[in-house]
Amino acid sequence: MPRSTAIATIPTVLLLVVASACTDLGERSANSLSEANPSERQRAKFEPADGEVILFVGQELEAIGGLDDYNDGYLDHFDVPGGFTMYTNLTPGNEMFGQTNRGLDGVYATDDWGDGESNMSLQLADPDFEHMALAIGLWLVGQEDNVADGSHDELINDLADFMLELGDRPVFLRIGYEFDGHSWNHYDIEDYKTAYRRIKDHLDARGVTNVAYVWQSAGFVSNLDQLEEWYPGDDYVDWCGFSFFARWDEQKMVEFARGKGKPVFIAEASPTIGEHTVKFDGDTKQTVLANPDEAQEAWDKWFVPFFDMIDANPDVVKAVSYINANWRSRPMWKDNPTFRDIDARLHTSDMIAERWRTKTASSKYLKANPTLFEYLAKNRRAHSATPKPN
Numbered sequence: 001m002p003r004s005t006a007i008a009t010i011p012t013v014l015l016l017v018v019a020s021a022c023t024d025l026g027e028r029s030a031n032s033l034s035e036a037n038p039s040e041r042q043r044a045k046f047e048p049a050d051g052e053v054i055l056f057v058g059q060e061l062e063a064i065g066g067l068d069d070y071n072d073g074y075l076d077h078f079d080v081p082g083g084f085t086m087y088t089n090l091t092p093g094n095e096m097f098g099q100t101n102r103g104l105d106g107v108y109a110t111d112d113w114g115d116g117e118s119n120m121s122l123q124l125a126d127p128d129f130e131h132m133a134l135a136i137g138l139w140l141v142g143q144e145d146n147v148a149d150g151s152h153d154e155l156i157n158d159l160a161d162f163m164l165e166l167g168d169r170p171v172f173l174r175i176g177y178e179f180d181g182h183s184w185n186h187y188d189i190e191d192y193k194t195a196y197r198r199i200k201d202h203l204d205a206r207g208v209t210n211v212a213y214v215w216q217s218a219g220f221v222s223n224l225d226q227l228e229e230w231y232p233g234d235d236y237v238d239w240c241g242f243s244f245f246a247r248w249d250e251q252k253m254v255e256f257a258r259g260k261g262k263p264v265f266i267a268e269a270s271p272t273i274g275e276h277t278v279k280f281d282g283d284t285k286q287t288v289l290a291n292p293d294e295a296q297e298a299w300d301k302w303f304v305p306f307f308d309m310i311d312a313n314p315d316v317v318k319a320v321s322y323i324n325a326n327w328r329s330r331p332m333w334k335d336n337p338t339f340r341d342i343d344a345r346l347h348t349s350d351m352i353a354e355r356w357r358t359k360t361a362s363s364k365y366l367k368a369n370p371t372l373f374e375y376l377a378k379n380r381r382a383h384s385a386t387p388k389p390n
Helices: 012-026 118-123 146-150 155-167 191-204 222-231 253-260 292-312 350-360 372-378
Strands: 054-056 082-089 132-137 171-175 211-218 239-244 264-269 317-323
Touching: 054 132, 082 118, 082 317, 118 132, 132 264, 146 191, 155 191, 171 191, 171 264, 171 350, 191 211, 191 222, 211 222, 211 264, 222 253, 239 253, 239 317, 253 264, 264 292, 292 317, 292 350
Parallel strands: 054 082, 054 317, 082 132, 132 171, 171 211, 211 239, 239 264, 264 317
Antiparallel strands: none
C-alpha cells in the first residue's frame, strides 16, 4: 500500500537460574532463529508489557475523523485509541493520482495522493489527538537510491525537525513499509537497507529520541531466510511489523521477530477475504461492512483470526493499527484487486461496531490517556511504578 547495563550484587540462586538459562541458549542451533523469552530481553522502545497492545487507527483524515471538517470517522464513534496512523514520503517529484510530491507531503499541508486527504498538523493541533501516539508510514518508492546516497538529506533533516517539534509524543516510523512488496514497491534490497539506516542515523545525529523504528513486511511474501536478507540489523530495528490482509495466515514475521527479540506491530489491518485465486491475482471478495451478510462473513473469516493472532502472541504482538477506510471510494484503489471492493468503516455495521467495542474494551488495549506517553517510555524489562493508563 502504500536501544545501559547496571552491575549489581546477584544472589547465588539467581546466578544458578541465569546459568541454566545460558545453557539452554547455548543448546539452540546457531543457524536458526532463537525463540527469545520476553523475560530474557530488554523491552524495545515504547513496548508495553506482555499481553498489552497499543491500539492505533488509520489512515487518512476521513477514516480517523475527530475534526470539525472530518467528523464521521473512527474517533466520532469509538473511544479514542492509543495512536493514529498517517503517511508521508521522501519522494519529491513523484506523480501520484494528480499530485506531484514535494516530499513530506501530508505533514504540514493538506494533500491527497489518491487515498483521501491527509494533514498530520491538523490532527496534532486538535485536543482529541493530544494523548495519542503517532505511527507514520514513510514511503521511498522509486527513490530509495536517492535516499541511500544522500540526495534527500535535506528532507531527512526536515523530518527530524518535525519529530523534535512533537516533544515526548511517541512516534512509530515505518521506513519503506512493506519493503518486500516487490510487485508494488520494487525496492532494491541493498539500497533499501542503506536508506533505512541513513534515515535513522540522521535522526539520531539530530537528537531525535521520540521515535521507534519499525521494519514492516507485506506479511505474505517472504520466508524467514528472505526476511533476513532484508533486515537492516538489530541496532536499526526497534519493532518488526507486517500487514494483516487476505493472506495473513502466510506471514512469517511473528516467528522472525520472536527470534530477534523484537515486538511486533500489525501496522496495517483491514478486512479482506481472499477469493480462490488470491495467491495469483490478489483478488478478494466484496466486503462492505454496511451489508449485514458481508459483515458477518468478515467477522468470521477476518476479525476472528485478527483477534486470535493478537491473543495467541502476547509476548510479541504489542501494537495494531486498523484501517477504518472506505477503500472503494479512493482513486488509488479503484483498480486494485485487493481493495477496490472494500468498505471497512466499523461504524457502518451495528454488529461489527458492538463486537469491536466489546473486544477493545479489554484492559489489554491501550488507548489515549494523559499517562500513556510516560507509560510507554518505561521500556525496561520490568516496568516501574508508573501507573498503567486506564
